[in-house]
Amino acid sequence: MSRHLETRCIHGDQAFSYQEATRAVSFPIYQTATFGHVGLGKSSGFDYTREKNPTRQHLEETMSALEGACDTVAFSSGMAAVSACFELFQPGDHIICSEDLYGGVIRLLRTIGQKNGLTASCVDTSDLNAIRAALRPETRALYIETPSNPMMNVTDLRACAALAKEHSLLLIVDNTFLSPYLQNPISLGADIVIHSGSKFISGHNDTISGFVCSATHELGDRIRLIAKTTGGVLAPFDCWLVLRGLKTLAVRMERQQENAMQVAAWLKEQPGIAQVFYAGLPEHPGYGVNQAQSRGAGSMISFRTDSVETAHRILEKVRLITFAESLGGTESLITYPMTQTHPDVPKDMREHLGITETLLRLSVGLEHAEDIIADLAQALEA
Numbered sequence: 001m002s003r004h005l006e007t008r009c010i011h012g013d014q015a016f017s018y019q020e021a022t023r024a025v026s027f028p029i030y031q032t033a034t035f036g037h038v039g040l041g042k043s044s045g046f047d048y049t050r051e052k053n054p055t056r057q058h059l060e061e062t063m064s065a066l067e068g069a070c071d072t073v074a075f076s077s078g079m080a081a082v083s084a085c086f087e088l089f090q091p092g093d094h095i096i097c098s099e100d101l102y103g104g105v106i107r108l109l110r111t112i113g114q115k116n117g118l119t120a121s122c123v124d125t126s127d128l129n130a131i132r133a134a135l136r137p138e139t140r141a142l143y144i145e146t147p148s149n150p151m152m153n154v155t156d157l158r159a160c161a162a163l164a165k166e167h168s169l170l171l172i173v174d175n176t177f178l179s180p181y182l183q184n185p186i187s188l189g190a191d192i193v194i195h196s197g198s199k200f201i202s203g204h205n206d207t208i209s210g211f212v213c214s215a216t217h218e219l220g221d222r223i224r225l226i227a228k229t230t231g232g233v234l235a236p237f238d239c240w241l242v243l244r245g246l247k248t249l250a251v252r253m254e255r256q257q258e259n260a261m262q263v264a265a266w267l268k269e270q271p272g273i274a275q276v277f278y279a280g281l282p283e284h285p286g287y288g289v290n291q292a293q294s295r296g297a298g299s300m301i302s303f304r305t306d307s308v309e310t311a312h313r314i315l316e317k318v319r320l321i322t323f324a325e326s327l328g329g330t331e332s333l334i335t336y337p338m339t340q341t342h343p344d345v346p347k348d349m350r351e352h353l354g355i356t357e358t359l360l361r362l363s364v365g366l367e368h369a370e371d372i373i374a375d376l377a378q379a380l381e382a
């Protein structure tokens with residue numbers, strides 16, 4: 001029987017392929033650039049840290065166990081992971097992606113992706129007909145975030161997997177917002193899962209990292225070759241920090257989600273708040289699909305204020321919650337997507353998506369829900 005997710009966060013799913021000789025309970029940081037050769041043409045299995053390092057391998061195997069992947073590569077950031085993934089494609093290839101994506105991925109597609117001859121169509125992937133309409137003979141992949149950043153739109157991953165199979169496309173899912181504790185896209189038919197490990201996975205707002213988890217050995221080998229060749233892999237100490245964070249992923253996700261439910265329910269009732277976007281609210285248009293493909297809605301909430309003044313007042317007056325980029329950690333953070341995460345998205349597209357001056361994004365942390373609500377209440381007061 002496969003172990004429960006809580007256990008896999010700490011121990012993986014089975015014996016790790018490298019057994020540490022001293023049986024140290026906290027896996028050691030192998031802070032070495034290189035490894036001595038056992039003999040001529042003989043290797044210990046580790047030669048050079050860019051290619052392979054025991055601490056990184058331990059983390060990668062833990063992530064594979066959590067995502068149900070054949071192989072995982074740990075990168076130096078979420079963007080390094082996304083960039084490595086785009087190296088799978090050739091000039092002339094076309095990708096269909098969610099129109100509401102982390103702004104850094106849109107910037108990557110519009111700059112380096114374009115220079116490398118990739119084209120992308122950004123569509124509302126919660127609408128299968130929109131995906132079908134964007135298909136071209138040269139389409140090679142669907143790239144999805146669900147719930148999306150920052151509008152929390154939900155895409156049906158099983159339906160996308162069926163469509164991807166029908167048209168021989170890769171289905172790539174950025175699972176950062178829910179983490180492997182709440183959603184496992186590979187079990188729903190995805191080929192590749194991406195994470196910014198800087199968020200829920202490490203969980204303490206102290207490390208930058210990224211992951212590419214592959215559903216097949218063939219894809220895993222291709223990603224590993226790209227990682228070894230381009231070199232943006234995660235350093236041993238950062239691997240250890242992420243391993244430490246991962247051990248508490250289950251309990252953090254449970255509590256953060258509980259807090260988020262309370263905060264979302266409270267926000268909905270406030271006169272200064274015009275709309276709340278949270279996939280855990282039954283009135284959210286993607287509620288049913290999210291329920292059917294995940295184990296929860298996580299702790300990311302976006303909301304629209306009644307005026308620009310109210311939005312600015314909240315950002316300036318919050319005291320417990322930090323006005324900062326990023327998400328998923330122990331500390332609650334509030335973000336202004338228009339200027340912080342999505343400034344490189346063209347203005348007309350931002351307006352079409354609803355990323356305007358009145359939209360705020362809240363990452364609900366591990367403080368007591370009543371304290372988070374009290375902070376928002378005092379910030380809302382005129």
Ligand SMILES: Cc1ncc(COP(=O)(O)O)c(C=O)c1O
Nearest residue numbers: 077078079102149176196198209
């Ligand atoms: C959904 C999502 N994917 C990818 C990234 C990029 O990750 P990183 O900041 O670790 O490079 C982010 C960053 O905010 C994100 O929110």
